Amino acid sequence: MTGPTADRTAEHLTGHTAEHMTDQAAGRTAASEITGGTSAGVDPHDNRRQALYWRLLARLFDHEEHAALESASLAVVEDIGLPPALLDPMASVDSIVQRHPELAAEFDGLMTPGSGSGSEDGDPEGEGEGDRDRAAEVRRAALVSKVLLNVFASGSGTVTAGQLARWQSDAGWLERALGCRPGDLRGGRAAGGAGTATAGPGAGPTGTGGRGTTPDLSRLIPAIGPELGAIEADLVKRMRLREVLADPRLAAQLTPSMSLIEQLLRDKNNLSGVALANAKALIRRFVDEIAQVLRTQVEKTSVGALDRSVPPKRVFRNLDLDRTIWKNLTNWSPEEERLYVDRLYYRHTARRTTPQRLIVVVDQSGSMVDSMVNCTILASIFAGLPKVDVHLIAYDTQALDLTPWVHDPFETLLRTNLGGGTDGTAAMTLAQPKIAEPRNTVVVWISDFYEWRTEELFQSMAALHRSGAKFIPVGSVTSSGRGSVNPWFRERFKDLGTPVLSGHIRKLVHELKTFLA
Numbered sequence: 001m002t003g004p005t006a007d008r009t010a011e012h013l014t015g016h017t018a019e020h021m022t023d024q025a026a027g028r029t030a031a032s033e034i035t036g037g038t039s040a041g042v043d044p045h046d047n048r049r050q051a052l053y054w055r056l057l058a059r060l061f062d063h064e065e066h067a068a069l070e071s072a073s074l075a076v077v078e079d080i081g082l083p084p085a086l087l088d089p090m091a092s093v094d095s096i097v098q099r100h101p102e103l104a105a106e107f108d109g110l111m112t113p114g115s116g117s118g119s120e121d122g123d124p125e126g127e128g129e130g131d132r133d134r135a136a137e138v139r140r141a142a143l144v145s146k147v148l149l150n151v152f153a154s155g156s157g158t159v160t161a162g163q164l165a166r167w168q169s170d171a172g173w174l175e176r177a178l179g180c181r182p183g184d185l186r187g188g189r190a191a192g193g194a195g196t197a198t199a200g201p202g203a204g205p206t207g208t209g210g211r212g213t214t215p216d217l218s219r220l221i222p223a224i225g226p227e228l229g230a231i232e233a234d235l236v237k238r239m240r241l242r243e244v245l246a247d248p249r250l251a252a253q254l255t256p257s258m259s260l261i262e263q264l265l266r267d268k269n270n271l272s273g274v275a276l277a278n279a280k281a282l283i284r285r286f287v288d289e290i291a292q293v294l295r296t297q298v299e300k301t302s303v304g305a306l307d308r309s310v311p312p313k314r315v316f317r318n319l320d321l322d323r324t325i326w327k328n329l330t331n332w333s334p335e336e337e338r339l340y341v342d343r344l345y346y347r348h349t350a351r352r353t354t355p356q357r358l359i360v361v362v363d364q365s366g367s368m369v370d371s372m373v374n375c376t377i378l379a380s381i382f383a384g385l386p387k388v389d390v391h392l393i394a395y396d397t398q399a400l401d402l403t404p405w406v407h408d409p410f411e412t413l414l415r416t417n418l419g420g421g422t423d424g425t426a427a428m429t430l431a432q433p434k435i436a437e438p439r440n441t442v443v444v445w446i447s448d449f450y451e452w453r454t455e456e457l458f459q460s461m462a463a464l465h466r467s468g469a470k471f472i473p474v475g476s477v478t479s480s481g482r483g484s485v486n487p488w489f490r491e492r493f494k495d496l497g498t499p500v501l502s503g504h505i506r507k508l509v510h511e512l513k514t515f516l517a
Helices: 004-018 023-035 044-061 067-079 093-099 103-107 127-152 161-177 224-237 241-246 258-270 273-300 321-327 366-383 409-414 424-434 454-466 487-496 505-516
Strands: 356-363 388-395 399-401 441-446 470-477 501-503
Touching: 044 067, 044 127, 067 127, 093 103, 093 127, 093 161, 103 127, 103 161, 127 161, 127 224, 161 224, 224 258, 241 258, 241 273, 258 273, 258 409, 273 366, 273 409, 356 366, 356 424, 366 388, 366 409, 366 441, 366 505, 388 424, 399 424, 424 441, 424 454, 441 505, 454 470, 454 487, 470 487, 470 505, 501 505
Parallel strands: 356 388, 356 441, 441 470, 470 501
Antiparallel strands: 388 399
């Protein structure tokens, strides 16, 4: 495990079943399952389900193996027709699904609301159906236990590339069980393993068990995404990354993720030769995957108002059929029942675009790596739009103008230097001369705003806002991450009328597209 926060998350995930179990119930469970008998008034299905969940909790929070729970759980799994490999902590979900493809559909959406029993216990009229539902709950408990144990029992000590890849795959299966795409909760990208080659018949087109959208998990499991990211980051730190990168065979097993990219960016100056080449390949691969997602989001948002000063192109796809008929109705011949068209009308498709300047200022301290990667890629996408002049500045205690490389986020990220303090006044010194026409300028400032010179920086930002430039302070733009923004700045930005934007990167895309339209 990675600490008390991950422990609490794992306990919360199992709590919807375990919270109902008392010490007395646990004693009945062990006795009844090992001996094969049941106590009066105790549902045997409840006993079996509780045995599986007690084993899960014991495995998560106690390093010693409990023989009674292990033997009871094995008997349950074999009795309900599931493979005993479900109880093997070393067996990945991928390997189980490869041997038993029919289980892929059961893992999809396994832990989403409403995926459990559909009948109330104790309903005399539905006793047969209720019994089947409770038996299904036992099967569900076995599958849930497997996913949770593989993800949250991450162990300790040195981690190999294969172990990291296996954990990423198992985390992908947990995300699928929660009704999400693999990678969504850890940073919005598809992970290897889960949801790809092993997708079973129950998987929908998006790899989420037939679900087309990511569900709202805020009430079910608060903040599970950041906890998964924290576990992954811990695994990356425990891996001898330089040795792995130096071996092409081991490097090929790595699946790029935000945690891995952060570690690579921190360590890039200590790499050379084959290790550096493999690191660059992983960064390039991750950048390309994120860029593809962001580019789609940018393209989905309309740009600019129609420019009616530009004559429409006279091609069939622009033909305005309704207007053509309406304008030629006077040429209708009742005798011939025919409409004679004197003139064709076409739709205007050209959009009015004013040259705009987009200045992106990025805090390159380690706590902002997720936002920095996303916004650096986003800046490169906007730089490819017509009549949008994009400038990029990164800073810590010093500022660096990365505008010459803004079209290539890969090269931009290689020139960053994660870590250190933050002095936004250095970045403001570089940004202010770039604001030639404030009304046609938008400044996006990405930071947690824990600055050395708070008052001086805020006054310069307020002056920039009053000049007419569009100022967008950004605290965190990730797919699932959490960010801490200086409350002092947050309150003052709110009073200024420019509240800090945090959350999904789609929010920033919408803000930018609205201004640049």
